[in-house]
Amino acid sequence: MAAILSRMENTINEEMHKVSRYHSPPDLVHYFFEFKKEFERFREFSEFPELARKVIVGFGGGFSAGKSSLLNAILGRKILPAEVDPTTTVPAFIIKGSEDAISAFNLFGKKISLSADEFVALTHDYEKEHGTPMGHILKSAHLALPEFRWENLALLDTPGYSNADDNSETESADARTARTQLNTAQFLVWLIRAEAGTIPEKDLKFLSSLRPEIPKLFILSQSDKREEEDIRDIISLIRSTLENRGIAFLDVLPFSARKKKLYPAEAITAVLDQWNTKPREVLFARNFKVLFIHFIRYLDACKLNAERSLNRLNRVLGLADDEDIRQDIEDLQQKTLLEIRQLDGEREILMGLSNTFFRELKKVGDKVGIEMPEPSEMDLLAPDGTNILELLRAYMEKEKIRPKAMEKFLIPLMQAGECGNYAFITRQEGEKFKDFLLKACA
Numbered sequence: 001m002a003a004i005l006s007r008m009e010n011t012i013n014e015e016m017h018k019v020s021r022y023h024s025p026p027d028l029v030h031y032f033f034e035f036k037k038e039f040e041r042f043r044e045f046s047e048f049p050e051l052a053r054k055v056i057v058g059f060g061g062g063f064s065a066g067k068s069s070l071l072n073a074i075l076g077r078k079i080l081p082a083e084v085d086p087t088t089t090v091p092a093f094i095i096k097g098s099e100d101a102i103s104a105f106n107l108f109g110k111k112i113s114l115s116a117d118e119f120v121a122l123t124h125d126y127e128k129e130h131g132t133p134m135g136h137i138l139k140s141a142h143l144a145l146p147e148f149r150w151e152n153l154a155l156l157d158t159p160g161y162s163n164a165d166d167n168s169e170t171e172s173a174d175a176r177t178a179r180t181q182l183n184t185a186q187f188l189v190w191l192i193r194a195e196a197g198t199i200p201e202k203d204l205k206f207l208s209s210l211r212p213e214i215p216k217l218f219i220l221s222q223s224d225k226r227e228e229e230d231i232r233d234i235i236s237l238i239r240s241t242l243e244n245r246g247i248a249f250l251d252v253l254p255f256s257a258r259k260k261k262l263y264p265a266e267a268i269t270a271v272l273d274q275w276n277t278k279p280r281e282v283l284f285a286r287n288f289k290v291l292f293i294h295f296i297r298y299l300d301a302c303k304l305n306a307e308r309s310l311n312r313l314n315r316v317l318g319l320a321d322d323e324d325i326r327q328d329i330e331d332l333q334q335k336t337l338l339e340i341r342q343l344d345g346e347r348e349i350l351m352g353l354s355n356t357f358f359r360e361l362k363k364v365g366d367k368v369g370i371e372m373p374e375p376s377e378m379d380l381l382a383p384d385g386t387n388i389l390e391l392l393r394a395y396m397e398k399e400k401i402r403p404k405a406m407e408k409f410l411i412p413l414m415q416a417g418e419c420g421n422y423a424f425i426t427r428q429e430g431e432k433f434k435d436f437l438l439k440a441c442a
């Protein structure tokens with residue numbers, strides 16, 4: 001497996017870079033960044049395939065908000081170190097397993113097994129006791145529990161994103177870790193300490209930097225620390241603040257690890273039950289395909305341009321009498337032809353790399369028992385706004401539709417990330433455009 005992974009990595013880091021030497025998409029830096037990030041996720045998946053189909057529920061909040069204590073209450077046992085001043089330093093995923101097992105993923109991309117004591121020592125404030133921040137050589141920890149009741153969920157404990165006493169403006173490493181981890185989650189449980197009396201400004205700022213489409217459940221933690229009648233007021237204050245700030249939320253529920261009768265975890269576990277309904281799709285094949293297609297489409301667009309230039313040059317050549325001018329035009333034609341040949345060569349190499357890459361991807365999938373079907377290009381059409389924009393332009397040219405008439409479709413499509421417009425256009429322009437799209441992609 002290690003050999004396959006390193007071949008795949010080599011494709012991205014070496015071979016694709018070679019292809020990009022003469023023609024590369026304008027967003028090349030971002031493009032390779034995305035490619036590498038997706039590959040990192042894939043590497044982690046290959047070490048922890050159990051996690052691939054899980055819906056991830058991130059638990060976030062400030063330092064000592066009570067995340068680990070809430071998780072322990074939900075799990076019904078003290079598996080995560082909390083109490084007596086511990087600090088979570090490494091994100092920990094908790095899933096169902098056939099037997100108790102703890103493992104971790106280190107920064108060198110290796111999976112290691114840990115005993116319960118080692119887990120506590122390595123992931124929770126090892127620094128204070130031993131003087132070395134061992135937690136920081138681990139990327140994530142994984143706990144499998146046989147009694148875990150949500151087959152499709154992975155609960156993710158994260159380090160607190162900020163220290164309540166820390167007023168500095170610069171973002172800490174913990175905040176970055178928490179953001180990266182929480183942004184990969186499909187659902188979020190966010191804890192606010194009741195003592196704070198409302199949702200702190202810092203939390204609001206942090207939450208607005210998370211993907212807005214992640215459904216969020218808010219918990220007023222350590223509710224025993226305030227009078228019972230205050231709790232209701234604090235909750236309504238939090239609700240109205242969230243509404244005013246435009247942060248969508250599912251609910252705000254009180255919880256206490258000390259007074260479980262008064263503020264039980266059941267309302268929270270009922271929400272987890274709802275999120276548990278179906279496993280998550282594995283999207284690696286799809287995401288990698290989108291990345292390859294992006295580059296190939298760019299080469300195709302370059303070729304189309306070059307061919308257009310060639311046609312124009314032919315036309316001009318037919319009109320030119322002067323021998324010197326003809327010579328110049330023929331030189332330009334030669335140059336353009338060479339470029340077209342080069343583009344063809346690059347496309348062929350890229351297609352070859354893509355084929356090999358998907359074969360390797362499938363091999364890894366087979367080894368860990370998760371199917372990795374390579375999607376067809378048609379499957380990928382809807383989410384890629386830029387392709388549709390190109391196709392729409394071609395359609396307008398073919399149907400002799402003036403840009404003015406299509407402006408209302410074109411403008412939103414030109415804005416990055418407006419994938420939903422695909423559905424909008426096909427609804428508006430109807431079957432004709434859909435037919436055209438199908439033919440264009442055949």
Ligand SMILES: Nc1nc2c(ncn2[C@@H]2O[C@H](COP(=O)(O)OP(=O)(O)OP(=O)(O)O)[C@@H](O)[C@H]2O)c(=O)[nH]1
Nearest residue numbers: 063064065066067068069082087088160222256257
């Ligand atoms: N009174 C009271 N104290 C609590 C409650 N929950 C947690 N605590 C205390 O609050 C402190 C922090 O709890 P943790 O569960 O470790 O909080 P955390 O959010 O995981 O903290 P970090 O991992 O450091 O970000 C501990 O000292 C707990 O004993 C609660 O419901 N009531």
Ligand SMILES: [Mg+2]
Nearest residue numbers: 067068087088
């Ligand atoms: Mg913790």
